[in-house]
Amino acid sequence: MRDDLLLVLVLVFVPFSLMSIGGGSAIIAGVQHETVAVRGWLSSQEFIEFFAISRAAPGPGTMLATLIGWKVAGWAGAAIATLALFVPSSLLTFAVVRAGRAHRGARWGRILHEGLAPVGIGLVLAGVITLFRLSGGGLLSGGIALLAAAVFLLRPQIPALAVLAAGGLAWMALDRV
Amino acid sequence: MAAPALPAASALAPAPSLAALFLTCLKIGLFSFGGGLSGWLHREFVLRRRWIDDEDFAGSLAVAQILPGANVVNLVIALGDELRGAPGAALAALGFLVGPFFAVLALAGVYDRISASPALEAITQGVTFAAIGLLLTVCVHGARRIARAPSGLLVLGAVAVAVGLLRWPLVPVALVAIPAGVGLAWARNRHA
Numbered sequence: 001m002r003d004d005l006l007l008v009l010v011l012v013f014v015p016f017s018l019m020s021i022g023g024g025s026a027i028i029a030g031v032q033h034e035t036v037a038v039r040g041w042l043s044s045q046e047f048i049e050f051f052a053i054s055r056a057a058p059g060p061g062t063m064l065a066t067l068i069g070w071k072v073a074g075w076a077g078a079a080i081a082t083l084a085l086f087v088p089s090s091l092l093t094f095a096v097v098r099a100g101r102a103h104r105g106a107r108w109g110r111i112l113h114e115g116l117a118p119v120g121i122g123l124v125l126a127g128v129i130t131l132f133r134l135s136g137g138g139l140l141s142g143g144i145a146l147l148a149a150a151v152f153l154l155r156p157q158i159p160a161l162a163v164l165a166a167g168g169l170a171w172m173a174l175d176r177v
Numbered sequence: 178m179a180a181p182a183l184p185a186a187s188a189l190a191p192a193p194s195l196a197a198l199f200l201t202c203l204k205i206g207l208f209s210f211g212g213g214l215s216g217w218l219h220r221e222f223v224l225r226r227r228w229i230d231d232e233d234f235a236g237s238l239a240v241a242q243i244l245p246g247a248n249v250v251n252l253v254i255a256l257g258d259e260l261r262g263a264p265g266a267a268l269a270a271l272g273f274l275v276g277p278f279f280a281v282l283a284l285a286g287v288y289d290r291i292s293a294s295p296a297l298e299a300i301t302q303g304v305t306f307a308a309i310g311l312l313l314t315v316c317v318h319g320a321r322r323i324a325r326a327p328s329g330l331l332v333l334g335a336v337a338v339a340v341g342l343l344r345w346p347l348v349p350v351a352l353v354a355i356p357a358g359v360g361l362a363w364a365r366n367r368h369a
Contacts (some may be wrong), residue, residue: 010199013267016241017246018245019245020246020247020316021243021244021245021246021347021348022242022243022248022346022347022348023242023247024247024248028206035230035270043248049288049292050285052292053284053285053288054281055212055301056210056284056301057206057210057277057280057281057284058206058207058208058209058276058277058280059206059209059214059273059274059276059278059280059281060214060247060249060250060274060277061212061247062247063277063278063281066277066278066281066282067281067282067285070285074220078278078282079248079278079355082274082278085244086247086250086270086274086348088246089244089245089246089247089250090246090250090251090254090266090270092244092245092246093240093244093250093251093254093255094243094247094254094258094266096240096241096244097237097254097255097258097259097266098258100218100240101258101259106212107366108363110366111359111362111363111366112236112359112362113232113233113236114329114359114362114365114366115235115355115358115359115360115361115363116235116236116239116240116294116331116355116358116359117232117235117236117239117319117322117323117329117331117358118235118319118323118329118336118358119332119333119336119351119354119355120235120236120237120238120239120240120241120242120319120324120360121235121238121316121319121320121333122332122333122334122335122336122337122340122354123238123242123336123337123340123347123351124215124238124242124312124315124316124319124342125316125333125336125337125341126336126337126339126340126347127312127341128309128313128316129337129341130311130339130340130341130344131212131305131312132310135302135305135306135309137306141268141302142306143304144303144306144307144310145307145309145310145313146310146313147202147310148306148307148308148309148310148311149310149311149313149314150310151310152216152220152311152314153314153317156220156224156225159209160208160217160220160311161208161210163307163310163311164210164211164304164307164308164311165181165304166209166307167211167303167304167306167307167308168299168300168301168303168304168307169300169302169303170228170303171217171299171302171303171304171306172296172299172300172303175302175303176299176304
């Protein structure tokens with residue numbers, strides 16, 4: 001029974017690994033449907049809590065799968081679900097990166113790299129805009145983000161964790177004023 | 178190996194040991210509250226340790242975001258492979274994920290007790306905004322380098338507007354932007 005569950009966890013999360021194009025947020029809706037409605041592993045309320053927890057914890061947001069695996073089959077479930085979600089996409093990435101690197105020495109390989117750079121940075125900037133919108137950003141939150149960016153750029157010797165903590169405390173102190 | 182000569186300011190440090198790579202990724206995985214993980218990676222790998230140069234980082238970032246999988250995990254794999262080959266990629270990814278694995282389970286264990294705390298929720302919110310600031314620094318560094326060729330800035334801006342403001346889906350935009358970006362880079366380098 002337990003072995004069956006672990007196998008099902010693999011079967012559920014491996015396809016999501018390869019579907020998560022553009023990052024983990026692309027599969028949230030699909031994972032919710034599959035684990036709540038189809039499998040009945042957890043309630044909608046639990047899913048929302050797990051989502052909130054995975055956002056509050058450090059690391060990538062897709063650690064949501066770890067929590068679902070835990071709920072289904074304890075430690076083994078947590079490990080299996082995590083591996084099922086990260087290993088397939090990681091192997092694909094490794095293969096693509098390798099294939100690209102083989103040509104780095106060539107002139108067109110360098111041109112490829114130079115051409116990719118603005119797309120990569122443009123996507124990060126798009127991510128900044130999206131995150132800001134999703135978090136209901138206003139004047140204060142924008143101010144914190146800009147101030148933090150300035151500190152990161154101008155005072156790189158200050159530990160990043162301290163800057164993040166200062167942002168948290170600033171929001172707590174000023175949001176209620 | 179045959180990388181073009183870079184300005185002295187961006188001279189790279191020697192590639193790290195596997196242990197140093199693992200520990201750096203472990204630290205980032207454990208401390209990266211509020212998101213902004215590409216920002217953490219850029220800060221540690223490019224700015225502080227000088228293991229990777231800005232352009233390599235930005236190129237890997239593009240590939241990492243287009244392929245399926247968590248962007249930052251893909252990025253960690255690309256950086257790990259660049260520095261120490263397959264073992265580097267595997268250890269970097271492992272180091273990066275092992276901390277969050279236990280952290281997320283630990284947080285779930287105490288969630289009932291702390292979820293009612295408005296102070297904690299406010300702090301989490303503020304941390305997220307500061308982490309957005311960390312991501313912004315990646316854009317500033319990247320744009321500064323790309324600005325040497327204004328046509329690159331055009332691509333950067335177009336991608337940011339299309340995906341961020343107009344909310345067009347990422348993959349089709351990237352499928353147009355990548356050939357455009359590479360084509361412009363090719364035109365720039367034709368006379369080089």
